[in-house]
Amino acid sequence: MKRFHIFSFLLALLISCILWYMVIGRELVDTIVEMRLDYRGIPSDVIVRSGLENKVRLRIRGPQGLITNLNTKNEAHVVDLSKIKPGKSVVPLNITSPHTAFSIMEVSPSSLELDVDMIAEKKVPVVVQFSEVLSSDITILHTKVSEHVITLRGPESILATIKEAPIVIELPDKMQDGYVSFTLSPKIPRDVEAIPPTIVASIEFQITTKTVSIVKEISVRGVDGLWDTVVKPQEVTVKVTVPASMKMSDIKKSIEAYVMLPRFIKQGSTRLPIRIQSSEFIQVTNTQPKVVTITITQSE
Numbered sequence: 001m002k003r004f005h006i007f008s009f010l011l012a013l014l015i016s017c018i019l020w021y022m023v024i025g026r027e028l029v030d031t032i033v034e035m036r037l038d039y040r041g042i043p044s045d046v047i048v049r050s051g052l053e054n055k056v057r058l059r060i061r062g063p064q065g066l067i068t069n070l071n072t073k074n075e076a077h078v079v080d081l082s083k084i085k086p087g088k089s090v091v092p093l094n095i096t097s098p099h100t101a102f103s104i105m106e107v108s109p110s111s112l113e114l115d116v117d118m119i120a121e122k123k124v125p126v127v128v129q130f131s132e133v134l135s136s137d138i139t140i141l142h143t144k145v146s147e148h149v150i151t152l153r154g155p156e157s158i159l160a161t162i163k164e165a166p167i168v169i170e171l172p173d174k175m176q177d178g179y180v181s182f183t184l185s186p187k188i189p190r191d192v193e194a195i196p197p198t199i200v201a202s203i204e205f206q207i208t209t210k211t212v213s214i215v216k217e218i219s220v221r222g223v224d225g226l227w228d229t230v231v232k233p234q235e236v237t238v239k240v241t242v243p244a245s246m247k248m249s250d251i252k253k254s255i256e257a258y259v260m261l262p263r264f265i266k267q268g269s270t271r272l273p274i275r276i277q278s279s280e281f282i283q284v285t286n287t288q289p290k291v292v293t294i295t296i297t298q299s300e
Helices: 002-025 248-253
Strands: 028-040 046-050 055-063 076-080 087-092 103-108 111-130 138-145 149-155 165-169 178-184 193-195 199-207 209-221 227-232 235-243 255-260 268-273 275-278 283-288 291-298
Touching: 046 149, 111 138, 111 199, 165 178, 165 199, 209 227, 209 248, 235 255, 248 255, 255 268, 275 283
Parallel strands: 028 076, 111 165, 209 255
Antiparallel strands: 028 055, 046 111, 055 103, 087 111, 111 149, 138 199, 149 193, 178 199, 209 235, 227 291, 235 283, 255 275, 268 291
């Protein structure tokens, strides 16, 4: 008899759980999910400039027991764009429920507002530009480009505003007379394709220079506090070639004259070569004298 009561209790408990699940599990609830959008049928002669979305948000209503296991990550809604035309196109998103037990209550966005343009081609001349105003020392003697006219392909409305295809040259800091070549892409809007995509530009230029002589005091490097040094002569005349526009004060600041003591030094006198350190814009052509006498004594 006792076993019968236990069995009856367990059976009643099981029936209660089943009835509870059937009631609660069939209760309708809402949830928000995302679904990927795929596109097909875009005509080959048009381009969608804006308005395409990667995914759409859905508010779905369905039984609680089923909706908790709903997964739309691997599902996608295919949007047919075969009928779009240049201009503003509104494409409704008619999304059907992923399951017969579910109802789609809201779609966000409910439609796509597309900006559609025709794809066109246009020939434009290539124009050479420089990234900054050229120094008065630089004279451009000749400019040569591999393509004088190129074809641009892209949205018709953008091509209508383009009159030329500029290539922008950034000259190096240190230049010498002669040719320099650059392989560059034309500076055009992002949605426009250049045919060919790159252009080779060759520039022949001449640098106007001047030759000047300056006097610099000779310093001593490699000495520590244990030694005193005396340099004779104390100054050197440095002859340099510099850009014509360079000021004398800037030339003097850009040049250092020095002698370097050997690693192991002794007291007495020795002759050492004068070394010149200068900026990349300065070419040292001569120094006078080329060596000096340095006397080394131990500090007291």
